[in-house]
Amino acid sequence: MPETMPGKPKPMIASRRIVAIFLAVACLAAALAFTLSYRLGLSSLDADLDQSLILTRRSIESEIERFRHLPEIAAEDARIRAALNAPAPSAIDAANRYLETVTGKSGAADLFLLDGDGTAIAASNWNTGQSFVGNNYAFRPYFRDAIATGKGRFYAIGVTTGKPGYFLSSRIGTGERTGVLAVKIDLKPLEETWKSARSATAIADRDGVIFLSGIDDWLYRPFTALDEGTLARLSEVRTYDGVDLAAARPLLDSPDRLSLPGPDNSALRGRVARIEADGWVVLSAAPTSPVLATAILWATGAALVAMAGTGFGLILHQRRQLVQLRLRQGALLEARVAERTRELAHEIDARRKTEADLRAAQETLVHTEKMAALGRMSAAIVHEMSQPLAAMEATLAAAELSTSEDRTTTRIGTARNLIRRMQRTTKHLKSFSRKEPNQLTLTDLNRVVDSALDLVAPRAKAVGVTPDFRPTNPAPMVMAGPVRLEQVCLNLLLNALDAVEHSEGGIVTIATDYGNGTARITVTDTGTGIAPDDLVRVTEPFFSTKISGEGLGLGLSISQAIVTEFGGRIDIHSDPGRGTTVSVVLPLAQSIAEVAE
Structure with missing residues (x-):
């Protein structure tokens, strides 16, 4: 300890010298800046005053000159x-x-x-x-x-x-x-x-x-x-x-x-x-106060700049001593960054694989729900197919026994109409059951609703309710997948028919309209409605309010996912005991660029 004591005053002397240098440089810079700024300010002020004098003198002379003669x-x-x-x-x-x-x-x-x-x-x-x-x-x-x-x-x-x-x-x-x-x-x-x-x-x-x-x-x-x-x-x-x-x-x-x-x-x-x-x-x-204030400001700034410059010189000396240490730290940091980058790359690959699996699972769920909807309609479809077949058999039998050529022609025509009815139903079922590619096309909402009504017709006939379609004209056009949008309409119609199945005088209404850059499909029923506690959960997967246990509880969840993919939303409003209104809101085709942005 005694050996280090004599060395202590040296840093103190050095610090006093640094402070003295700072003050001397600051005072000199402030004096020079103040003198120069004050002189320039007075010169500029005098020039402004001379210009004002010229204008004042001319205004006086012109005022007198008006009356001189x-x-x-x-x-x-x-x-x-x-x-x-x-x-x-x-x-x-x-x-x-x-x-x-x-x-x-x-x-x-x-x-x-x-x-x-x-x-x-x-x-x-x-x-x-x-x-x-x-x-x-x-x-x-x-x-x-x-x-x-x-x-x-x-x-x-x-x-x-x-x-x-x-x-x-x-x-x-x-x-x-x-x-x-x-x-x-x-x-x-x-x-x-x-x-x-x-x-x-x-x-x-x-x-x-x-x-x-x-x-x-x-x-x-x-x-x-x-x-x-x-x-x-x-x-x-x-x-x-x-x-x-x-x-x-x-x-x-x-x-x-x-x-x-x-x-x-x-x-x-x-x-x-x-x-x-x-x-x-x-x-x-x-x-002259603004000139004085400006000169003081310049003097203060010059003093600060001078002190900053002096300090910067001292900092450069210290910085050179820190460069080597920072270089070593930088090399270590780069090694850690490279290691973390590799870990992030692995995480990104794993996340992309997971997202691909989720998309595949979502497509499978959509198709599964579609087939489940077909299953729910199977009894009504069988009934719808059996009636035309029985009628066609009876009509053809009567045609064979008939001796009148005109009556035979009429009955054969009736049989052909029944066959066309079966073909149309079969066509809608085949189109609905296939997987649609993830591609958006220009879609007519009125045509989508017509196709969904054809598919749901057997179920509606079994319930005893005929949906009332109220299309708007001209038809609203949106960018969507027609089959997937048809699936959304079908799910909403089936839910509405289920809601009024046990209600006397039940009514199901579906309408299309557009305005303010959006198109809308609205399905309204007069069923029992949805309780407020259940209304916030109806779009959750596997949630269902049906006592019979029919379906998977995925209809509204999948419908919401499909509509969100098209840039839209599903609004649900229900009045318990009076009915439910479900609206599918999509951007009009001319506004799709704004939605994408």
Whole structure:
């Protein structure tokens, strides 16, 4: 024991080195994967934001472009010029109604006419409580720019309506009668679209004040703090009338870093684009949390892969040591598998021989039951044969004694009919008694029932009951063995006749029909029925409810085996004291492919 003690720390030192290697490789791989994934994620996010900015800028420009020439076009109307040149009440009323109609047709928010002093003399909202008529807007840049250069454009909160809008203006008239026609465009639908899409998109004016935003917290906040001069200028022209810009908190901590606060205090990464005509800044932002989560996921995956790779290298070393042992185990296992394979081959051969013996025994039982059924009908067949023979003898004797040629011919014909009757019975017996090959053919169910009725006719006559056959038309066709199916019908008819033999007024009915891809032979009797306890056993071999002990108790068992071989089934329903119904259900010939599958 003391000799082995000094060697113990070596495995512990080795295991610590392995753990240190694992951690170092994992940390290095995680750092590289995180850095690369985060940079690629930000680059992809910026590309998406730039694409969004392009679409947003185009939508804004197209919305403004729709109304760019509306003031010039509306100014060409004679009613506008008449109201500007001679502002009589009738001319002003005509101009008001014209501007109201144009506004309704164009979709603009408002359309109004200013005289040379900046006072509104006609407006589309003349008939509302917030009418522009009579108000002076000379302080607005869109009026001053239009008077000075012929065109004006300005975004502001309306001092009359309190609603923000974008104003486009054009100078009209010449000489002393100069005025301005202005249109107000409502850009709020754009903002509502951004809000419904939960898009962090905004527009700021040239001073950096946001006036349209998909995030409510950003509205009317400057990007950075405004200086006193800018605040004074915005207050003079009443751009954001009613908003305290001096108290508004700047949106950005640093003008060089577009890191924005989201609606839930999440970090957003922003990108900007400019609309040169107005000096506006379009802002689009998106959260960086998905990029960070993806980078962490990649870092975790890289660490795991690195650790797995390191472990795989160690496993390969150990695996080489196990290869020889496994090869020896494999050789031993192959020897055992070969031995077991030989045993299974012997078992398979024995099972095939047993199955062949069982099939032969089953065919023998089927033939035995067939001959037993013939035996059960032998007395009635003898009676059926004796009557035609006796009648034929009497008829031929009378023919010899007769002197009339016509009467002799009639009696000889009667004798021939009786002989045909005997031949038909003999033919059915010979056909029924032979062994049928195991081959399925197209079989007519009506013809099968007719043949079975011919065979059972002597027994039915002895019982005193004539089976009522109700065939369906056209005849149902199935794939089966005609003789074996005839044996099934014969067994069911004999059972039905036995059931009504001692019943007064007994009725036996056999019918064929088809539907839902199946054909059916139904045998119904009004006999004593089958007790519920016996009903579950009637298809068992050698089980019989007949007190006389006739038969082997194999009829229904063999019939069920035959019908199952044809892909069908036997349904038995019995009402004790009222009768029994037995149905043979087989697939129609056109559905046999589905049954086989």
